Amino acid sequence: MTEKFREYLWGQHCTVWTDNNPLSHLETAKLGATEHRWVAELSAFSYDIRYRPGQANTNADALSRQPPTAMTRMSTGSMLEGVAIPVAIHQDVRQEPQVTQSAVFAFSSYTVNVLKLLQEADPIIGAFLQFWKKQKAPSSSARDKPSGPVRVLLRQWDKITSKDGLIFRKVQRPDGGEEILQLLLPMCLKEEVLQQLHDDHGHQGIERTTELVRQRCHWPGMSDDIKQWCKDCTRCILAKTSQPKLSAPMGHLLASRPNQILAVDFSLLEPDRREHVLIMKDVFSKFTQAVPTRDQKAATVASALVLEWFLHFGVPARLHSDQGRSFENAVGGQLCNLYGVQKSRTTPYHPQGNGQCERFNRKMHDLLRSLPAERKRHWPEYLPQLVFCHNTTIHQSTSESPYYLMFGQEPQLPVDFLLGRIEEPELGQVTDWVRVHQRRLPRERLEAAALKRKDRHDRRTLCDPLAEGQLVYLKNCTMRGRTKIQDAWSPILHKVIQ
Missing domain, CATH: 1.10.340.70 (Endonuclease III; domain 1)
Structure with missing residues (x-):
């Protein structure tokens, strides 16, 4: 009973009536180990145990018995003479459950x-x-x-x-x-x-x-x-999730030149006083910078963007991020206005909209995982070197290295000095025709890779396109408490405007 009604008994004094006379002497009786454990559990409650004879304890006595059903009830006239039957047997102790x-x-x-x-x-x-x-x-x-x-x-x-x-x-x-x-x-x-x-x-x-x-x-x-x-059924719509899960056709985030779109996101790592890493990735060239930070505050993001990207590679035409507070804030808005940067964002709770950074997060974790055990503790010291390795490796989508597409030439690696591959560029070697095709060919490869990903994704698409004026429910992504039994959709109807 204390487990069933704990919320009602906690902090309240109660009186327990029982027809078990020895139970009323619980505090003075000689108890064994099991009984002592029971008393210890009951010590958290304030109660008095009082004895009531069984004949006077009819309320609890009736609740402990199965009520007679219509099939087993017997009329008094059908009883044999001389047989005494208590009146309580002929009475309904409780009503038949209506649910049954x-x-x-x-x-x-x-x-x-x-x-x-x-x-x-x-x-x-x-x-x-x-x-x-x-x-x-x-x-x-x-x-x-x-x-x-x-x-x-x-x-x-x-x-x-x-x-x-x-x-x-x-x-x-x-x-x-x-x-x-x-x-x-x-x-x-x-x-x-x-x-x-x-x-x-x-x-x-x-x-x-x-x-x-x-x-x-x-x-x-x-x-x-x-x-x-x-x-x-409104309850079914709000409470049940879609099986299989619906997904919309894939869209693309494409650029035609370096520094046209800069995608940013945060990645969390194990703490070494700096557990946050700000990822900055050029959408066209795939050139990436990763900056460890102490927090994800707006001022920290703005400072890292200016010092680690704007002053090194120039101001991007557009900044793309999710709708986290680190990027959607007054400081970020002032930064974009000051430098003339357009701002775009993903849809809420949809990280696929910033897939460029999300994919590098996994790549960065793989690179850090490749460090020897004695170096992993000081991973911020080795992160720039690992990012440089990524930028100087050929990307699958462009068939070129991010460094080459960003700066127009291949980097000189330490192995090139070993192999004697150091060459001085000749004057007039890079013509206007080469510059045009340097931009056009990666663009074509990016579009081909994007179409390939879209075709592979859209084969599993199970969602009809929305139409203007259509009424829809929004998915409840901010559930708290017992999330497994909360409604999956918000009860407020929304109208598609565009």
Whole structure:
């Protein structure tokens, strides 16, 4: 009881009445190890234990007994003479649970006579009864004259039967078991049945709800009505996640020249007084800089952008980031206004919109993981060297190194001095034609690689494009507390403007 009602008993003084007399002497009794452990657990509560004889403890005594059902109740007149039966046995200790009745009987509040009248008054079943009362199957030409739903029932003439004045439909169970008698349901009861077997029955899926209804009743177009009911159910829309997960077609973030778009993001590493790394990546050349920082504050980001990129490689035309507070703030806005930089951002909770930086995060972790164990503790000292290795390696999408596309020439590596590959550039070697094709060829390769990724991604796309004016729900990405049982979608409807 203390575990069940802990929130109510905690900090409150309570009195425990029991018909167990030894329990009332719990504090003075000689106890064993197990009993001492029980007393220790109860010591956190303030309580008094008082004895009450069993005859006077009827409230708790009644709750500990199974109430008699209608099948086991016996009238006093049927008792044998001389047999004394307590009066409490003849009384209902508690009402029968209504949930059990509604789960077993689909029409608990309708009698046979009421259902018969509803069938006769129904426009579809009533029209069918005009043929049924003749007790003769209509001809094929007569079956085609009535409206669509009535025609559907007439074509199933051999499956229709009557019982107790009601019209049923006989079907075989899918597993080959006994036949099922489905009541031909009047249209006025359709919503009530769907309400009980879907909304009040745990919001089961379309197939399970259909099977629940199929075991009890039938009406023309039943499958389509159940499917539409489940699709329009607000609780199902808000509470259930999409299976499989929906995804939109892939978009591209492409640039035509170096320093046109600079993508930025943060990556978290194990703390060595500086656990944050600011990633800055040129979208066209894939040239990257990684700067360890102590925090992700707006001032820190602005300082790193100016000192580590703007002053070294020039001011980019556009800055692209997610919607984190590190980038979407007043300081960042003033920085962009001061240097004339356009600002773009990804959609909320969608890191794929900044895939350039997200992909390098994984690459950077792989590079740091390759360090010997004695160097990993001081990874900030080796990070610039590892980033330089990345920038001087051929990129898969462009087939060129990021360093070459950024500066127009290959870097001189230490191995080049060893191999004697040091060459002085000749005057006039780089012509205008070479400059044009130096930009055009990477652009074509980037577009080809992007189209290849898009084709591979869009094969798994399971989302229809949104249209202007369409009403949509937004995914609930800010859940707190018990996230596994929270609604997956926000209950507020939004309208697509553009």
